[in-house]
Amino acid sequence: MxxxxxxxxxxxxxxxxxxxxxxxxxxxxxxxxxxxxxxxxxxxxxxxxxxxxxxxxxxxxxxxxxxxxxxIGFMITQIDEKGFLKFETVGGWWNQVMLAQRVNVMTKKGNIVGIIGSKPPHILPAEQRKKPVEIKDMFIDIGASSKEEAETFGVRPGDSVVPICDFTVMNNEKLLMAxxxxxxxxxxxxxxxxxxxxxxxxxxxxxxxxxxxxxxxxxxxxxxxxxxxxxxxxxxxxxxxxxxxxxxxxxxxxxxxxxxxxxxxxxxxxxxxxxxxxxxxxxxxxxxxxxxxxxxxxxxxxxxxxxxxxxxxxxxxxxxxxxxxxxxxxxxxxxxxxxxxxxxxxxxxxxxxxxxxxxxx
CATH class of the missing domain: 3.40.630.10 (Zn peptidases)
Known part of the structure; x- marks a missing residue:
């Protein structure tokens, strides 16, 4: 090579x-x-x-x-009854770059892909569309239907969460994205x-x-x-x-x-x-x-x-x-x-x- x-x-x-x-x-x-x-x-x-x-x-x-x-990433703090994950930021994040982004939840059974959930714009009042969602109101969706199912996936409080972005050589090969x-x-x-x-x-x-x-x-x-x-x-x-x-x-x-x-x-x-x-x-x-x-x-x-x-x-x-x-x-x-x-x-x-x-x- x-x-x-x-x-x-x-x-x-x-x-x-x-x-x-x-x-x-x-x-x-x-x-x-x-x-x-x-x-x-x-x-x-x-x-x-x-x-x-x-x-x-x-x-x-x-x-x-x-x-x-x-x-920078996130840490799981709790699992709600419907299987959605609440989290804390670990490192400095700006809330406007977080919604609808894919993440890996690092569990004891391996990584689980999730997404930081967001409401569709169709159901947001006009005034709410202008306001950024606060981090405390965000959650991660891993496709679990309940708290029990999320736990069977291996998820537990304290698990690390990291962004997903594969290393990429761009068309200008001097520029590298990751x-x-x-x-x-x-x-x-x-x-x-x-x-x-x-x-x-x-x-x-x-x-x-x-x-x-x-x-x-x-x-x-x-x-x-x-x-x-x-x-x-x-x-x-x-x-x-x-x-x-x-x-x-x-x-x-x-x-x-x-x-x-x-x-x-x-x-x-x-x-x-x-x-x-x-x-x-x-x-x-x-x-x-x-x-x-x-x-x-x-x-x-x-x-x-x-x-x-x-x-x-x-x-x-x-x-x-x-x-x-x-x-x-x-x-x-x-x-x-x-x-x-x-x-x-x-x-x-x-x-x-x-x-x-x-x-x-």
Whole structure:
């Protein structure tokens, strides 16, 4: 199989895997499969974050490159007498993107396909049509005729629910559509960085991390960073693409295909000036395109990493992505590949001297 096909297969397996916060097993197994061949040591924290270590020079600076395994989804809270499922959102959802969407309910007997139910417009009063349905009034229909039948399907409170959207290469083959780009693309970047560091001399201990529970509070990155005690941290995640109708430059300016984003500010962290300038200097040196990003309403695992231990110089590097926190999102393959290239070049130029300079710059 061609190298490009292998990469696409990895991206498909990562995004097709199901895993909401607290139930990331499927995604962790896929990431482990793809990153283990390039790691010198595989460990985890006690919440389930995957940690793959690759040593350039033993005892060198610890560089943590973190994607998160979890995707936004739902959790079943109760089954009503007619077999419809009530749920809570797990992660940030906007109610207008939820109705009539297909989902997988992950039961002890396997996945069950359902749909988030909605009323036909024919029976809605004119005023009600103008109002979004509140999440508390939504339900999932799995085709059960009663609570008892739903229970025979294996459904029980606490079961995870994930969106359905198969990985798809679009007509423009650079554009890739899938669920869970947030943030399996970060996991893919961590895998590819370790892969491309194979047989490359560098002065660091590099940790490729698949963190758990990012979408509910940056939790796995906190416990993984506590275990690793990094000297330099990177969160690799998705960012906002502003190149679609209705999005103003004041809201988001990045375009897909124009390079990864260097996050200068978000709700969870002010980026580390020394590390930010170190990374952008390397991008300029190697002609790697990049864009700047700021997000007043979101955060990344960098927010937890930079507060670990005595504090860690940390930066978020993101891939601009359309329609995040919905059932289906789109990103550009070149942005993924340039993010990997940038991280590899950064690792190659990090050492004890440059880390000290970054830290106290």
């Amino acid at each position: 061609a190298e490009k096909d292998q990469t696409l297969q990895m991206l498909k397996e990562l995004t097709d895997a199901n895993g909401i916060p607290g139930n990331e097993r499927e995604a962790r197994e896929v990431m482990s499969k793809h990153i283990t061949p390039y790691a010198d040591e595989m460990t985890s924290d006690n919440l389930g974050s995957l940690i793959a270590k690759k040593t350039g020079i033993a005892g060198g600076p610890k560089v943590m490159i973190t994607g998160h395994l979890d995707e 669920k869970a780009w947030d943030n399996r693309i970060g996991c893919a970047i961590a895998i590819e960085v370790l892969k491309q560091l194979e047989n490359v001399d560098h002065a660091n201990e590099v940790y490729g991390v698949g963190a758990v529970q990012e979408e509910v509070g940056l939790r796995g990155a906190q416990t993984a960073a506590h275990k690793i005690q990094p000297d330099i941290g990177f969160a690799v995640d998705v960012g906002i693409a502003g190149d679609t109708p209705g999005v103003s430059d004041n809201e988001a300016i990045a375009e897909i295909g124009k390079g990864p984003q260097i996050v200068v500010y978000d709700r969870s962290m002010v980026s580390h000036k020394g590390l930010r300038e170190f990374v952008t200097d390397i991008a300029d040196k190697h002609n790697i395109p990049y864009q700047y990003e700021s997000m007043s309403g979101g955060g990344t695992d960098a927010g937890s990493i930079h507060l670990s231990g005595d504090g860690v110089p940390t930066l978020a590097v993101t891939v601009p992505t359309r329609y995040i926190h919905t059932h289906a999102a789109i990103l550009h393959r070149d942005d993924f590949e340039n993010a990997v290239k940038l991280m590899v070049e950064v690792v190659k130029e990090l050492n004890e001297e440059t880390v000290k300079k970054i830290t106290f710059d």
